[in-house]
Amino acid sequence: MMSEAPVLSVRDLEVSFATKRGVARVVRGVSYEVAAGETLAIVGESGSGKSVSTLALTKLIPIPPGRVTGQALLGDDDLVPLSERQLLEYRGTRVGYVFQDPMTSLNPVHTIGRQLTEHTRYHLGLSESQARERAVELLEQVGIPAAESRLDDHPHQFSGGMRQRVVIAIGLACDPDVLIADEATTALDVTTQAQILDLVRRLQRERGMAVVWITHDLGVVAGIADRVLVMYAGEVVEQAGVDTLFDLPRHPYTVGLLESLPVLGDLERRDLTAIPGLPPPPTHLPEGCAFHPRCAFRHDERCATERPPLTEVAPGHSIRSFYAVPEEAARAASTAARLPEPGSDRTTDPEGRDDARSGRT
Amino acid sequence: MSGYVLRRVGQSLLALLGVSIVVFALMHLVPGDPIRTALGTRFDQDVYEVLLARSGLDQPIPIQYVDWLTSALVGDLGVSFRTGQPVSDALMQRLPATALLAVAALLVGIVIALPAGIVSAVRQGKPVDYAANGFAQVGVSVPDFWYGILLILVFAQILGWLPPSGYTSPLDDPVDALRRLILPAVTAGVVTGAILTRFVRSSVLEAMSADHVRLARAKGMPSGYVLRHHVLRNAWIPIITVSGLQLGTLLGGIVVVEVVFAWNGLGRLALDAVVRRDYPVLQGAVLLIAGVFLLINLLVDLVYAKLDPRIAAS
Structure with a gap:
């Protein structure tokens, strides 16, 4: 290695x-x-x-x-x-970043989907539907159940651990x-914490x-x-x-x-x-x-x-x-x-x- | 969401009820007998008793309140002690002038405050920030009647570009109405703008320091995009609240500007009513201003809930 x-x-x-x-x-x-x-x-x-x-x-x-x-x-x-x-x-x-506090790292006024797609659309030139597909895929990878139905939810509807998974998904979205x-x-x-460590190691x-x-x-x-x-x-x-x-x-x-x-x-x-x-x-x-x-x-x-x-x-x-x-x-x-x-x-x-x-x- | 709306409407009505009690109490707290005052030198015991009975002032206070409130609910706020004109007519005559001036002043304030506040936050510690802060400091410190007099002096007296005072309804003569509106709107707007500038600056600064803004930058989004979609989107929420409160304050508080510019609005009506102890008019004016204030607050809260999805949920 x-x-x-x-x-x-x-x-x-x-x-x-x-x-x-x-x-x-x-x-x-x-x-x-x-x-x-x-x-x-x-x-x-x-x-x-x-x-x-x-x-x-x-x-x-x-x-x-x-x-x-x-x-x-x-x-x-x-x-x-x-x-x-x-x-x-x-x-x-x-270079993907994942920051400390899942309670404040997500913008409270935008949906999870918006925050997971804005940079893939901007950087990878994905269309809205492609970006949403990618977002669903990412959320599934980081272990968020019923990912598709959660894209239009806002951060306050997620628990701390789930938000941190979303933040990790954002960090991974453009395949850094x-x-x-x-x-x-x-x-x-x-x-x-143990689940997140496992998740990052697997990914x-x-x-x-x-x-x-x-x-x-x-x-x-x-x-x-x-x-x-x-x-x-x-x-x-x-x-x-x-x-x-x-x-x-x-x-x-x-x-x-x-x-x-x-x-x-x-x-x-x-x-x-x-x-x-x-x-x-x-x-x-x-x-x-x-x-x-x-x-x-x-x-x-x-x-x-x-x-x-x-x-x-x-x-x-x-x-x-x-x-x-x-x-x-x-x-x-x-x-x-x-x-x-x-x-x-x-x-x-x-x-x-x-x-x-x-x-x- | 609809539960939230109902709750907020209910709260507003409750607050309005509270205001009505205070307003009603006003008449009974102020020393002196209004009917005696109204009769003045023409005092006559028989006339006094007739008027007293007609006005209902001989009834027990809770009954007087219920009577007053039930007639107020259908728009009957009594008649002016001085002119005999129904209070609601007097209020409706004056409300458009004040509403026009308040909205115009708020617009002037926002047009000043948004760019000044945003630029000074983004360029924190740069000369433009100091300039905006200096303006805001002067704007809030100097009383509005001084600006008013200064503006009249410069633009009406010396330059002769605009009329010094008076109100014309825009329905009668739009051009003249606009010309007469400019100076008082700017006078009240500068103060509002100064207050809002400081507020916009601190809201934007606070929004800029949020963790999610750093994450948005770390996602590689361009700075203009981050400012528009992440910083300002969050900064709007407090800015809209304070703007709404400012509009309420303007509606009830531009008395001085109305007086300086001989603007026939609610403020002057209320002030005259105080001077003349015309309690029904004063009560009506205060109740109307409070009602409009509560209504604006309610609207602001509904917009707020639309902007911040967390509010309606909680």
Whole structure:
């Protein structure tokens, strides 16, 4: 899978906003690749730049005050220099987006059918009846019963889980090369979340689509991802295959994240460990390593003065830290991830887990 | 939907009943005896008692109310203490002038507010936004009689393009009616426009920040399409509500403009009635204005339900 040419290749992506308090550097030198059929999870706290980094790919952020540099290669086309008008040919058609909140992502005054057909008519040139046929097909694919009769319903007539299915159908409608799912299951209850994860995995297999899944929920990551990027203060701090990340995390921040997870069935009632302090504001990033003021493994002056580069610690596994967490400590932390959060398919659908993980090991 | 309509109509009727009680109470709350006042220096005890009996004011108050309400329902609002003219005739004579002025002022306001509000929201923080905000600030802060006097001074006095005051029915002389309508309509319209501009701007800004607008953009729809079909389609709902309320406010509240322009509308009628303690006329005018206000609100709500499918459902 990794050997295939990447569908999306992001290089040195930088996003900044001019604010009253100075320039906010919210994404700093992010690079990654996603191949067809592969799922990359981007993990991080609120404000780590994970959403902005994907919105910026097709400039769905206000520009100005926003500014995007670097490269975002979709196939051979670099999206960064393109104008608003040129980007219309990529948004929705080649890069599909699914956003977080199903209660607000649909326009309350238009029917589901209208919202599922406007972009297929605009981009694919379908007639109204063709577009409606396509919409019915999509709704059936995402598991909405009696799809045809529901096209003329308004969003308020759907439940939260059903709306999220509609939002996914909208994202898939033009058969995108890359689907960007931004906290697509966060607002849903655990059962619905598991269904949606299964749904996306199935559709991904059927279509050979690349998926970028943004979440702060490590349980979801375990359930869906092939590879994981961990972001902190706008940069990638660790990048690894999903098993490696959970078994042997090497960046102090990732270790901290795993230690802060509750462990299901932990009879000794280990105390949850919180990472002390708060992420830095993007207008006032610390000198040196952005994480050093909160780092439990901080070693010396170098951490406070020099920005560490992203360094490979094993094939396909890199961290942005001068000092990798020792293996014993890393393994201890990874016990936290042995039993993931409820809602991942590890607890609800053990077979799906094997599917998600095949092809990488 | 039809259940919603019935419910709203019922609510409006109930509100109108409440208004009628307040209006009726007016006569009994205001100090002084209206018949004594009406007789003034011609006071004579016998005449007074005849008039008192004829007006029904010697009856217990609940009976007076029921009598008054039942005659009001068939359009009989009594006669003016001053002129002896039936109140309903006086009101119907004045209503068209006020309705014409209010609708014209609202149109002027909307013609100003829609482009100004939309452009300033779309170009938020740009010079055009500051200009629109400045206009809105000045528009709401400066009293309308000042604009009125200024406009009369410039366009009637100095330039002599338009007549300074007076009302002509468009049925009698459409051209003259229009010429006389322009200055008062602009005067009242500028204030309405300023209020609406701020409102349109904030509605559009709020609609623009909605998640579904971001999704529409993420679907690759062009910005003009997103503005028309997703932003404005949602912004209309509050804008229409406030425009309706403004029309109601204009109908009852352009007294000052009517006075400045010697416009023979309901506002002046009501004001004269206050000055002359002509309670039947005052009651009638207030009841009519309240009724029209409720009717407009009802219509606005019905349009609203048509625009937002969630409302009729809930």
